Amino acid sequence: MARLELSYHKTLSKVIGFPKTVLLTVLSLFIISIVTLTFLGGEFIPALEEGDFAVDTRVLTGSNISTTIESTQKAAHILKTQFPEVEKVVTKIGSGEVPTDPMPMEASDMMVILKDKKEWTSAKTFNELSEKMGKALEAVPGITAGFQYPVQMRFNELMTGARQDVVCKIFGENLDTLAIFAKKMGSIISKVDGAQDLFIEPVTGMPQVLISYNRALIAQYNLDITDVNRIVNTAFAGQSAGLIFEGEKRFQLVVRLDGEQRKNLLDIQNLLIPTPTGAQIPLSQLATVEIKNGPNQIQREDAKRRMVVGFNVRGRDVQTIVGELQEKVNSKIKFPPGYYVTYGGAFENLNAAKKRLMVAVPVSLVLIFILLFFAFGSVKQGLLIYSAIPLSAIGGIFFLALRGMPFSISAGVGFIALFGVAVLNGIVLIAEFNRLKKDGMADLKQIVLEGTKLRLRPVMMTAFVASLGFLPMALSNGAGAEVQRPLATVVIGGLMIATFLTLFVLPVLYIIFEKGAVFSLGKKVPVLVGFILVLCVGNAQAQQPISLSAAIDTAMKKSLMVKNQALMVKYQQQLIKTSTILPFTNFTGEFGQLNSAYNDNRFGLSQSFSFPTVYRNQKNLLNLEADQAITSADIKTFELSKTIADVFDNFLYLREKQKLILKSDSLYSQFLEKANIRFKVGESNIMEKATAETQKASVNFQLNQLRQEMETVLLQFQVLLNTAIKFYPEGSIQKKQLSETTDSVEVNKNYKLRFYQQQQLISKAITRVEKSKLLPELTVGYFNTSMKGTGADDRYYGRDKRFQAAQLGIGVPIFAGAQKAKVLAAKVNEEIADSNFQLQKQQLELQIETARHQYQYGVENIYNYEKSVLKNADLIIQTANKQFINGDINYLEWGMLINQSIIIRSNYLDLIKTLNQTVIQLNYLTSKKQ
Template identity: 45%
Template sequence: AAREVLRPIVFAVGIIIIVYVPILSLLGLEGKMFRPMAMTVIFALAASLLFAVGGVPVLAYWFARAKPNHEETWLIRHARRLYQPWLDLSLNRPAWVVIPGILLFILSLLIGSRLGIEFIPRLEEGDMAIQVWRLPSVSMTESVETALGVERALRQFPEVVQVVTRTGSPEVATDVMGIELSDVFVVLKPQDEWTTTTSKETLIEKFKTAVLAAVPGVGLSFTQPIEMRFNELIAGTRSDLAIKIFGEDLEVLRHQGDLVARSLEQVRGAADVKVEQVTGVPRIRIIVDRDQIGRYGLSAKDVLRIIESVRVGQTVGTVFQGQRRFDLIVRLSDETSAGPVALGNILIPTAHGELVPLSRVATIEVDEGPAQVSRENIQRRLVVEANIRGRDLGSFVTEAQQVIRDRVSLPPGYYLEWSGQFKHLQEATRRLAVVVPITLLLIIAILSVIFGAIRPALLIFLNVPLALSGGIFALWLRGLPLSISAVIGCVALFGIAVLNGVVLVSRIQRLETEGLPTREAVAQGAMDRLRPVLMTALVASLGFLPMAVATSMGAEVQRPLATVVIGGLITSTALTLFIIPALYGIVCRSKKQPAIPHQSHTNTTSI
């Protein structure tokens, strides 16, 4: 018995191990998340294979010897009794099982094309982070007062346990922000204790309404604490989606950013749309009149040096205190340069000994200057950010791209780039577009080595598309979008799906070599391998079941993976038990012993 199953088990487990190897080539965030899982599975399978080959036969000889007149369990007897007529039907009428399998695969492709697409499922952290932004010219006092108003508005809700606000940057500025920006961290009660509403989206809308009523004129963006840092680390922005506009002129960038933001707000699912604030800081501009300074024998350097001394100060000496030294700086008091009028009254000495007011040799203006100038790849850029609620990332970006193409026309030399989670989704998709085909080719190659022919390999490989159909149906029934986690589940499913096919076809070929006609070998092999096939699928499904139904923090990432594997195992098991026996006589008929077309293994005439 050990020799009989040694070859198929070694190669079948080897296929599963090989399937996980391409996952090790993933880079970026998806690589950090799923490479440890792949390595764990590979080492666990290798150890279990060694134990199954070397330890299980010895333990079975010692502790699990078959007793005389050994009978199968009640469950297996009923499973065989239920399976027998359906097996006869698949052998007598192959089209009756093959055509539904094809239709199932086509239907799954149609459903899969309508599944949403996202990078990684959103984790439900249980708390909330609110980013509050104001005008760049706001004072520290006003910023703190605004933050306190936001806290008072949020504490009115019974769902809120605690509210903590951080404004500006700390002394160790690992997270650089201006005083016009605040992060409000809201600790919430468990969702089953909420009384205002049971939906997080509805609670966010109520929070937003209450805050804007208490503190009008502020901008709000709602996210989660870990998610906010997560987005900032992987994309440099705190929102789900970022549109970067590159160009030279800040005013043109601001105008184009406003157009993009207005267009983005029209897309269903867009929330908290905001444009990076690049202007709005008040400043005093002093423009030297060169004709006037020429009349007084002054140079622009003389005028600017006086202005620098007034606002910044001028070093006039050094003060020593022991081993330490300090610059001695002299400047005018703040009252003498508090505004344009005060600055205009500052007297500037000329070469002739006269004192000329600054307003006579320069124009003093008050206007707005840039709040910040952001650069990327040696180019100026402006970012338009948005969160996505009630919709998947893929369909939202597809519609948003079409809307912006229709409504926004960038000047020559300006271009935009889609960033945030969408950029990482594109990069991961490109890598998986290489990994998945390599995985499928490896499966076919190993199956061809196992059976020494391509036909049995292709027959077993049919498990892969039908298993994929089950995974897609499972995602659709649970309302889960297609994500990187689900794709990794599909890759893992491919290896598990072919395992039962290898065991079944190996048994059929062994019976053929013992002299049985093809049809009888198929019927007897299917009945002999019913229990191993069911046990393999059941054990694997039960192993993934806790991941599929888990509701704890972090379960959102593993849930699509487990759902795909369980759904795929259901359909691939059906393929192994019905479609492979139905097609084996057509695809892999033995040339030495032709099959008896109308005789079953029970020597009864088929109708």
């Protein structure tokens, strides 16, 4: 130890003479460590080796329980016979009596109970054993198996609804489209290194009997589809034909075909349908009866249809593999409007945990600094000791990289623990330096050398005690070691490097801080730091793309208007409780000569209330007003969706316009260069050069004007979303299409029309309330009095004898002229509400019909434009350039041709924008999602 101290002091005395080199070296190491951290990858929590396997086993969709049992028994037999590590296999199929874990019949869980790892012979690790078992199970036809740990699989299912480590959820409306994108994503995932046990959620595969009626033949036989459906339903599903009584028991009598006559498709085709003439016709003559695969299941999340594509991660970290997958999906799959994908499972948990760490780590750092400030009473020395934190982070990151461990939440917790322990070394050194300075030592170099000499062993002990304490965790291979190893690795590596650097860097910094000198690191380092800060600020302020559906969802969550409408709904719902407000209860008391010359007293209470019908009608009225408030909130929601869709599509339109103007700017720039050359060599006059410059300036003016308009639209978009994050619309402008035709049934679904319809009901409810107020009012009361004196029975009564009486009264509306006038006014209000409803319905039908004609007209215009005009735009530019270069045409003719081509494409964008606005308006009028 003495030799170590001597060697350290010799080295330190030399290092103090080169402070610039020391600080540059440390700064370089810190930058390298930060770069290394970006390549480590990340995962939520390392997978715990639980000792057993849970195999998610699936057969073909629609298989019965016999097929599932047969396939799982074959799989279990293979695992038992080919792998001596397997102790037993337990299979669970379907749902239990308490359906906490529901599964279809084609899915099952095989719990593979393994022997102790010391007895293994087929493999050394769980990943190797799972790969060999998976290859062995390929011998069972039609079966897919995914190997996971039991608890891990259950947690994945609880958190994300799927059992795989990473879950890609594709959202959209059409099931067939979702299935296509799921298949494409599955093919991409299968080519990603480290992705195993691919699972694509089956949507189709359930056999269904499909009866397609021939309406012309049915009409020819004078039949009705409703009657045919009823006959088919009665024959195969059964219908009630009456009741049977057995004592007090009652049963329905159900009529249907015998089981032998409804086994196969031929029985359905040969079902006889009676006609009005008395003849009977087989169903096969009236309809096409066939078996087709239909939807197996429809999954929804956040009121949207979705499909799941999941996979397990082997040999790589979650963050890296999902990052690679996102890049491939963004480059190879273009989702149409309304379709998007999210990445969940362990990746989603990792992002959520990172957000929490972004709060926990700064809070811990601030608390550490506050404690340092209280300990030394100096911000300068607090910052000096604080330098141990980045020094310790260097070692933690490098040791994670050396051991091949990705960043995880366990490692993040290790960094928090590391920062707390790392500052202890700095506290030990700085406290000793301050003591020596206080004792009268003035030479800073001598203070540093003497202080480190006295405190070298305590510093080494502080570091080695913590490091050796975590060493068993870093080398552990027992249960839970996967979570312990990253934490211990960060602490050990960080303390080792931090202790080494602190012993050399902290003395140098102490001398610099105490001298108060301005230490220059040269010109390049400040530039580098400034560049890093600019990048950080730029990334923080960078705009993020967002789809239309995501933008609408974000606005619905953040919009103050939507929140106000929700509060208004709550307000109206609370008012329902006010329907039975009663008048104040009257309490009376009297004293004096009430009954005789003696003084008596009397007290009583009475309560009046309206006829019960009044309260019932008032409650019905308030319920209707609450329903109308809900409808009003829906109207505001659809108005917001329409506004966002308009702004979204307008921005895409302006961006396409910008691309078109940029293209023309490039053409005119090239021509301006050629015009300048031609003018210099004397091949053209000043007119051609001036015209080219004017045209180029005009294009620049249009471009600047368009950019200002785009910034205004983006500002509107930001205000509508009401978020701190700056989003911009994602994608390119596309022709929108109507999902289905609009008829009178769709018209009735319009929320504004529903609002006026509810206004009709409210007006009728008001009339009922006013009429009910003509009913009598009721009064009940109770009185208690004394009657001092001789009564009718010649007995004397004192004040202690009390006499009671009850009161029951009824208030008759004799002067009800004013109330009857209110009833008449309410009836007039009913007529007004009916008239408003009819007027709104007529206007809505007119608007929808007009929009439908505009849509058809727009589709035809775009079709004709694409067919005859648009395809010639590029040809005009190419031909004009060649002819101008060859001298066949002059500049004026060339400019006219170029302008003609640009106008063609600009007009095409205008047609698409008009069509899209019509579709958005139609969706709004029919209350459909944008």
